Amino acid sequence: MISLSFAPALSKSKAAASGIALFVADDKRLPASDVLAPHARFLNHALANSGFTGKKGETLSLVNPESSPTYYLVIGLGAARSVKEIHIEEAGGHALAAALAAKLAGLDIVAALPKGVRAEAADAAARIGFGAQLRSYRFDKYKTKEKEEDKPKLARVAIVTPASAKAQKLAEKFTVLAESIAFTRDLVSEPANVLYPESFAAECRKLSKLGVKVEVLGVAELKKLGMHMLLGVGQGSVKDSQVVVMQYYGGRKGAKPVALVGKGVCFDTGGISIKPANGMEEMKFDMGGAATVTGTIRALAARHAKVNVIGVIGLVENMPDGNAQRPGDVVTSMSGQTVEVLNTDAEGRLVLGDCLWYAVERFQPQCIVDLATLTGAILVALGSTTAGLFSNNDKLCAELNRASAHTQEKIWRLPMGPEFDEMINSDIADIQNISNGREAGSITAAQFLQRFIKDETPWAHLDIAGTAWTKKATALTPKGAVGWGVRLLTEWLENDHKAA
Ligand code: BES
Ligand code: MN
Ligand code: ZN
Numbered sequence: 001m002i003s004l005s006f007a008p009a010l011s012k013s014k015a016a017a018s019g020i021a022l023f024v025a026d027d028k029r030l031p032a033s034d035v036l037a038p039h040a041r042f043l044n045h046a047l048a049n050s051g052f053t054g055k056k057g058e059t060l061s062l063v064n065p066e067s068s069p070t071y072y073l074v075i076g077l078g079a080a081r082s083v084k085e086i087h088i089e090e091a092g093g094h095a096l097a098a099a100l101a102a103k104l105a106g107l108d109i110v111a112a113l114p115k116g117v118r119a120e121a122a123d124a125a126a127r128i129g130f131g132a133q134l135r136s137y138r139f140d141k142y143k144t145k146e147k148e149e150d151k152p153k154l155a156r157v158a159i160v161t162p163a164s165a166k167a168q169k170l171a172e173k174f175t176v177l178a179e180s181i182a183f184t185r186d187l188v189s190e191p192a193n194v195l196y197p198e199s200f201a202a203e204c205r206k207l208s209k210l211g212v213k214v215e216v217l218g219v220a221e222l223k224k225l226g227m228h229m230l231l232g233v234g235q236g237s238v239k240d241s242q243v244v245v246m247q248y249y250g251g252r253k254g255a256k257p258v259a260l261v262g263k264g265v266c267f268d269t270g271g272i273s274i275k276p277a278n279g280m281e282e283m284k285f286d287m288g289g290a291a292t293v294t295g296t297i298r299a300l301a302a303r304h305a306k307v308n309v310i311g312v313i314g315l316v317e318n319m320p321d322g323n324a325q326r327p328g329d330v331v332t333s334m335s336g337q338t339v340e341v342l343n344t345d346a347e348g349r350l351v352l353g354d355c356l357w358y359a360v361e362r363f364q365p366q367c368i369v370d371l372a373t374l375t376g377a378i379l380v381a382l383g384s385t386t387a388g389l390f391s392n393n394d395k396l397c398a399e400l401n402r403a404s405a406h407t408q409e410k411i412w413r414l415p416m417g418p419e420f421d422e423m424i425n426s427d428i429a430d431i432q433n434i435s436n437g438r439e440a441g442s443i444t445a446a447q448f449l450q451r452f453i454k455d456e457t458p459w460a461h462l463d464i465a466g467t468a469w470t471k472k473a474t475a476l477t478p479k480g481a482v483g484w485g486v487r488l489l490t491e492w493l494e495n496d497h498k499a500a
Contacts, residue, residue, distance in 0.1 A: 001182050002096070002136040002157050004129045004171065006164040010035050010108045017153065018106035019071030021095035025080035025114040026054035033112035035160055039067060047074070054078070056087065057475065059098045069106075073098040080116030086408045088113070088124050090475035092131025097473070099154055100136075106156040111167070122166035129159045129167070130174035134476040137182050139189040176302045177490060181483035184295030188468060188481035192267035192284045197234070197242040197315035200266060200287065204244045204294055204313070210301035213247040229333040230354040233347045234316035236271055236324025243355065245362075246294070246311040248301045255499060257308035259365035260297070260489065261355045263348045263372035264290030264315040271318045271344030272326055285481065286348070288468035289371035290315060292485040299490045307493045312359045314351040318344070330429045334358060335452055338429040346433045348374045349445055353452040360457055366499060367396055367458035370449065371485055377441030378463040384470065386410040387484065388463035390446035396458045403492035409484060411462065414443055421447045 010020065022036060028047045030040055042064050046052075052060040056078035063070050075094045077083050092109065099107040109132065111125035138152065161167050187195060187203060195203075201216045208214050219240050222231055227243070234241030249257070265286035269275060275283070290313035297311045325331075329341045331350075335357045339350065352370055359368060378388045389411040391397050397413055404411045420443045426432035431451055435444040446461050453459045467484040470477055477483075 001133050001178060002154060004133065004175070005158045006125060006129070006168040006171065007158050007160055008162050008164045010160055011106065011156070011158055013069070013106050013156070017104050018069040019073055019099060019102065019104045019108070020069060021073040021075060021099065021107060021109045023075050023077050023091050023113055024054050025077045025083070025116065027080065027114070028052070028054050029114060031110070031112040031114045033110055035110055036112065039072070042067065043072060043074070052076070057090070057094055059094060061098060061102055071102060071104060073102065077114060077117065080114050083113070083117045083119070085127060088119060088127045089131035092128035093135035093475040095128070096132040096135040096157070100152050103153050105153045107154060108158050108160050111159050111161040121161055122163035122170055125159045125161035125163060125167035126170035126174055129171050130178055131476055132157055133175065133178040134181060135478065137185055137478055139186065139480060173303055177299050177487060180295045180299035180302065181486045183298055184291045184483040184486050185481040187291035187294065188285050188288050188483070190284070192317070195287070196239040196266045196317055197264070198240065200264060200290070200315050201242045201244050204246060207246060207294070207298055207301065210298065211248065212297055212301050215245040217243040217245065225358065226332070226334045227354040227358065228331045229339055229350045230314050230316065232325045232329065232331045232341065233265070233271070233318055233350050236321035237317035237319040239266070239317045241316040243358070244313050244315065246297050248297055249308045250300065250304055251306050251308040255308050256366040257310045257363055258493060258497065259359040259363055259368040260293045260309060260311045261352060261359055261368060261370040262290035262293035262311070262313040263287070263352055263374065264313045265348060265351065266315060266317050268318045268345070268347065269320060271347060272320050272324050273343045273345040274320055275345060282469070285469050286373050287315070288373045288464055288484070292371050292464070292483070292489070295483060295486040296489040299486060300493060303494070305494050307497070309493060310359065310363050310365065312355045314355040316351055318347045333452070337431060337451065340426040340429040340432045342432050343434045346445070348372050349433060349448040352449055356449060356452045360454065365457070367393070368453070369460045369462065369489070371462045371464055373465040373468050374463045375442045375445050375465055379466040381414070381442060382412055382466055384466040386412050387467045388442050389413040389460060390416055390443070390463070391460040392416070392450065392453065392455065393458035393460070396460050399496045399498070400460060400488070400492055403488050403496045406495070407487045407491050409488040416443060416446055416450065420444055421450070424448055
C-alpha cells in the first residue's frame with residue numbers, strides 16, 4: 001500500500017515520470033483551483049477537443065511536453081450533483097489506477113472538486129487518499145521474476161488541497177482502516193501451504209500489541225470443550241484445527257461485548273465429498289470470514305473504538321484422508337445436538353455451529369454476527385457484489401443496513417422460517433448438514449446455523465462467498481481478495497450500533 005502526503009501546493013519534482021490527477025464532472029469544466037490555474041489553458045483545450053465526456057470512472061491521459069510535470073490524468077465524476085462520499089473515494093482509486101497504468105513515479109492528486117459537488121474540502125481530500133490507498137494494494141511477494149518495466153513505479157502520492165493539515169488529520173483514521181483491509185486481503189491471498197490454522201493463529205497473535213487479548217485453543221482444548229462438530233471437519237488434515245478467541249474492550253466497563261464469528265476453512269477440498277479439480281484452487285479463500293473478523297478487530301483496536309467486541313474464528317483444513325470424516329458420520333456438537341454429516345463439503349456450517357455456541361456460552365454477547373464464504377448458492381442468488389444477510393432480529397438488520405448504506409458494501413436480507421428449517425431434520429440424528437434437494441441452499445445453510453443460536457440472542461449471518469473475492473478490478477479493489485466487510489463492520493460498531 002502506498003503512503004500518502006497532503007500538501008497545499010503541487011510538488012516541485014521535475015521528474016519526467018510524474019503527473020497531476022484532477023477530477024472533472026460531465027460538464028467538462030475544470031474545478032476552481034489555484035494550483036490548476038497555470039495548466040488551465042492546456043487542459044481546457046484538451047477537454048474541448050477530445051472525446052472525453054466526464055462520465056464516472058472515465059480517464060483521459062494527456063501529455064504536455066511544455067509543462068512540468070508532463071502528465072495529466074483527468075478522471076470523470078459523472079453528474080456533479082449525484083457525487084456522494086463513496087464516489088469521491090472511487091475517484092481517488094481511479095486516479096491511482098491510471099497513474100499505475102501510466103507507470104508514473106510520482107503523482108499529485110488535486111483534490112479540488114467541480115462546481116455542484118457537495119463535499120467539504122478536507123473530508124474529500126482524505127477520502128480521495130483513502131481510495132488511492134485501497135486501490136494501490138498488491139499481493140506480489142511471490143513474484144521474483146517480474147520484469148522491471150512491469151513493476152509499479154509509483155513512489156510518491158500527494159493529495160493537494162488548501163485544507164492539507166485538516167485532511168492529514170482525518171486521513172489517520174482512514175489509513176488505519178486501509179491497513180486493516182490490506183491485512184485481511186493478505187490473509188485471504190496467502191496460499192494454503194503458507195496460511196493454515198497454526199500460521200493463521202500466529203497472525204492473530206500479532207494483534208496483542210494493539211491491546212487485543214488473543215487466546216489460541218488447540219485440539220486438546222477443543223476436545224475438552226466438546227467441539228466435535230468442528231473437529232470432525234479438520235480430522236482428515238495433517239494440520240491441527242485451532243479456534244482463536246480475540247477480545248478488545250474499548251467500550252464501557254462491564255458492558256456486554258458484541259461477538260463476531262468467522263469461518264476459517266484454510267482450504268476446502270470438499271473432503272471425501274470432494275470438489276471437482278477445476279477451480280478448486282479458489283478454495284484458499286474459504287477463510288475469508290475469519291480474515292474479515294480479524295481485520296475488523298485490528299481496525300477497531302488501532303482506532304481505539306469505544307466498543308467491546310470479541311472475535312471467535314474456527315480454523316480448519318477440509319481434506320480427504322484415511323482419517324477423514326465420511327458422508328453419513330454422526331457427530332455430537334458442543335451444544336449437545338447430534339448432526340448427520342451427509343456431505344463433507346458442507347463443512348463451514350459445522351465449524352461455525354460450534355463457534356457460535358461457544359461464543360454465546362462464554363461471553364453472553366449483546367448480539368452476534370457471523371461471516372462465512374458459506375454457499376455457492378449465494379453467488380447464484382446475489383452475484384458477486386452483494387452479500388446475503390440472514391437474521392432473527394429486525395433491529396440488528398436495520399443497523400447493518402445503515403452501515404451498509406454508508407460504506408456501499410451491499411447486503412440483502414433473505415427469508416428464514418420453519419418451512420426451510422424442517423428441510424434439515426435428519427432421519428437418525430437431530431440435524432443433517434444438507435437438505436435433500438438443491439432448493440434454497442443458502443437459506444438452509446443459515447437455518448443450520450440458527451440451530452446453534454438461542455432465540456433471545458440477536459444474530460445475523462453474512463454469506464460472503466460471492467463478495468470476498470473479485471475476478472476483475474473495481475475502483476477500490478485490484479483483482480483478487482476484497483477484504484469485504486471490514487469497513488461495514490467497523491462502521492457499524494463505531495457509528496450505527498446502539499447497545500441493547
Ligand atoms: N466453501 C464452499 C462455498 C463456496 C462455493 C464458496 C463456491 C465460494 C464459491 C462451501 O464449503 C461449500 O462447499 N458449500 C457447498 C454446500 C453444498 C454441499 C450443500 C456448495 O455451495 O456447493
Ligand atoms: Mn465446502
Ligand atoms: Zn467451504
